[in-house]
Amino acid sequence: MEEIKKYPAQNDVAVLLIIFSRTETLKRTFGGIRQCRPSRLFIYQDGPRNDQEALKLEAARQIVDDSEIDWECDVQRSYHNENSGAWLSNHKAQTWAFSLADKVIVLEDDSTPSLSFIPFCKEMLDRYEHDERITMIAGFNHEEQTDAPYDYLFTTAFSIWGWASWRRVFERCEVGYPIADDAFNMHQLEAYVANRHEGGKEMLKKLYKHKAAGNPIYETLIWTACTLNSGLTIVPTKNLIHNTAVSEESAHFQSSLNTLPKAMQRLLTMPSHELQWPLRHPKYVIENVEYKRRIYRIMAWGHPWVKIGRSIEELIRNLRYGNMKQIREAVKHRISKLTGRYDYQ
Template sequence: MSIQLDIPVLFILFNRPRHARRVFDQIRLVQPLDLYVAIDGPRSDRPDDSKQIAECLALLDGIDWPCQVHRLVRNQNLGCKRAVSTAINWFFNQVEMGIILEDDCLPDVTFFSFCRENLLHHQHNPGVMHITGVNFQHGQWHGDGSYFYSKICHVWGWASWRRAWQHYDVEITTYPEFRRQKLVSTLFSDPKVQQYWTEAFDGVFNGQIDTWDYQWCYAIWIHYGLCICPNQNLISNIGFDQDATHTKTDAESTGNNPLQPLTELRHPQFFIENRQATEYSLNKFFRKVATIRQRMDNITTKTGLKTMKKTFKKHLLP
């Protein structure tokens, strides 16, 4: 970009300064006028956290462009669910639209212009609730534009609007009625996909999964929302390591994917979900957990509960 980015950016940090520095260097290239920085507090049982958090915050000393910096620095650790969801709440309480990057989501520089154009283009289209930067279609190009519409909500580098985020409920309080009416069957026809999402939502609602993103999927789906997905990959997750909260291993080969810069942005002619793309993602990522319900039924010990949590975390959204 030849001029400063006029769309606010939320940069969510924790304890990985090495990854955060690479992401920050990409943010520096577009010089956002407004940068919101949220960082969770140190964990009581991890003495290195305080030092690493301080190193992350020190990155802000490298802001060498005209920029309004807004900070949300936690003194105590809230964990993934609370830290991220409250940071996004804080962000959208102050801005109408914006771009969200976590510390391990490395963007191509054209990711920012892709988000900016679509945020403005779809600003008053309530049917679009989410813009993602990743592409996991493995070379398949969908439709006649630079992006397609899908139910699938990837959160590794994304953008949205206050009008959409207002529907978010971290506790998914309406879920019991959604489950009673078996409404997941109206979203997905494949029983294994239905089972995957039912068990994921069960885990979130019952407090057995410490995450925030399944709830965002739920909010989008119960409000008839669609997501914008690029036909080229604009985000590479660089965080698959033992320091990660959820993505310690990369069984699905979704991390460290090469970036594919956009050379132009063409809007699709029709505002219609690309079901072929949705089905591809569902079949590849969201229909593989078939035995979690039985494992939950057999849990009788604290050790068993920890095992179940690890199983869920392994299958969190890419």
């Protein structure tokens, strides 16, 4: 049988693709990866929760089958029979990927990259590989486009919708959350959050919950690794990720788009853009504090009246569309937060 000739790889970098059961979003995300042709591709899939879901997982695997990879690529797969849950399986996927490569780009199946995302991450991974000040590279820009004379900025306010980092950073993730048992340094972290990082207050609550549950959840692990080492994240001045997370199969946004507040609708429908090369690099490595303040306003971190207004807006939208189930869930969510029983996962 004649061997099918494959296209050469375009970007010498490793990409971790975390898949599950959502075939339509996976097609778009994998399509973006395929166009950029990374030299290494790691595909991770958690196990099914029931027999019906097992069929969906198999359909997702077919989308990323060897027959669909038409470029020269070192492909590694880690498919599982048992279900670990979305958060824990993400941590397992990242642990596996960083055991295989020093520098990894991470995409979930609902984060569709622009054509600039992978080459942008590769250039940043190479340029700042040994710069201990930099801990993360994010592809999502909450503003869509930020007015700046450079193509990226430095911040401590970022999203993990499409990101990249180094093994040197991932190895700082302390799985057992020992910081929670370290009274002196935990006090330093709490004081830092209180004075400079309003967005971290929810993360501190999650940290304690994850510690108590004994679960290594990548969201809090990465946040503590970055924050405890005064790390900065690189964010492009143009958004490079289109998130398609809203669906009943979503791990994080189980809702319909039209019942969400307009601010959230904007984030979840935000288009991605392309960058021009050569990139314009910042002259100094310093946090863009004004960007962080604007992101806090967008996400309602440290803005209780904004959060209350959005809760009211969401209630009205759910009433308009007769979504009583979502209203009941929102009430339970609010009560559990007020009584301290909310599961921060």
